[in-house]
Amino acid sequence: MPVSELRIAVLGVGVMGADHVARITSRISGARVAVVNDYITEKAEQIASGIDGCRAVADPLDAIADPEVDAVVLATPGTTHEKQLLACLDHRKPVMCEKPLTTDVSTSLEIVRREAELERPLIQVGFMRRFDDEYMRLKALLDGGELGRPLLMHCVHRNPSVPEYFDSSLVVKDSLVHEVDVTRYLFGEEIASVQIVKPGANPAAPPGLVDPQIAILRTVSGRHVDVELFVTTGVAYEVRTEVVGELGSAMIGLDVGLIRKTAPGTWGGQITPGFRERFGAAYDTEIQRWVDAVHSGAATGNYTDGPTAWDGYAAAAVCAAGVESLESGLPVDVQLADRP
Secondary structure, three states: OOOOOEEEEEEOOOHHHHHHHHHHHHOOOOEEEEEEEOOOHHHHHHHHHOOOOOEEOOOHHHHHHOOOOOEEEEOOOHHHHHHHHHHHHHOOOOEEEOOOOOOOHHHHHHHHHHHHHHOOOOEEEOOHHHHOHHHHHHHHHHHOOOOOOEEEEEEEEEOOOOOOOOOHHHHHHHHHHHHHHHHHHHHOOOEEEEEEEOOOOOOOOOOOOOOOEEEEEEEOOOOEEEEEEEOOOOOOOEEEEEEEEOOEEEEEOOOOOOOEEEOOOEEEOOOOOOHHHHHHHHHHHHHHHHHHHHHHHHHHOOOOOOOOHHHHHHHHHHHHHHHHHHHHOOOEEOOOOOOO
């Protein structure tokens, strides 16, 4: 593996993948984009043509196997992840996989087991909030004991809109999944049960989309987490987290920038318009730390610096229970296999 420059293949150059290509090319040190792939070949070729030394490869498995590729970023649709992750493991190539790990619990567990057989962690899952400055500060606050024992957590996850294909289950699998990982990250324990409550529907939501939803999570030690999920607000992108402990509370995500007061009696500021603006710096930190970990992995055998394949599997298990609860309205226990 090159010492000075990691050669990366980015698979999938839609919104997220194209962002990663730009990020690695302009803001990340120690790496370059060597190969790009997308099912729309013209898009991949266009992006490759603008980067020195970059090639478009039509087949994603060929891109993974390419001898001039040291590591892989997966930003392809979740339905393709299983086969592509297995190829990365077969070729012993570190991979940063955008969530989900795979689209169902059984295949996610199989990925965990296949990686465990290699006895080297090669997979990192793209739960970028762990690399956000506010979340890292909140984690340090909790670990330092300043709030005493954390007792409960309140979360808000709001989007101005979602794509037409977004259905009620994706509110759980694509939105709640972030709060699932945040809960496990901040509290350091697994989630035991989940319940989805359906309040009055937003009249502006597309037909058939249950929105908003309220998720109630309970951890193995009995901590309570509630999450408001509202993905068709028509307003802005809002993500807030408040932890309440026995000695106090702390909240992040308030978007406290410039606050203005003007006549006639108006008061306010601005709300983050989208996920790029809110978590752009977190994505930069995530990819830089992953690149650094891959470089050091040649000596340490650890090619990740963040959420693991197990974290991806655990999130999938919680979300599967959440989808079941969405249908029944009842609390559903999370079924987790023994960790390899």
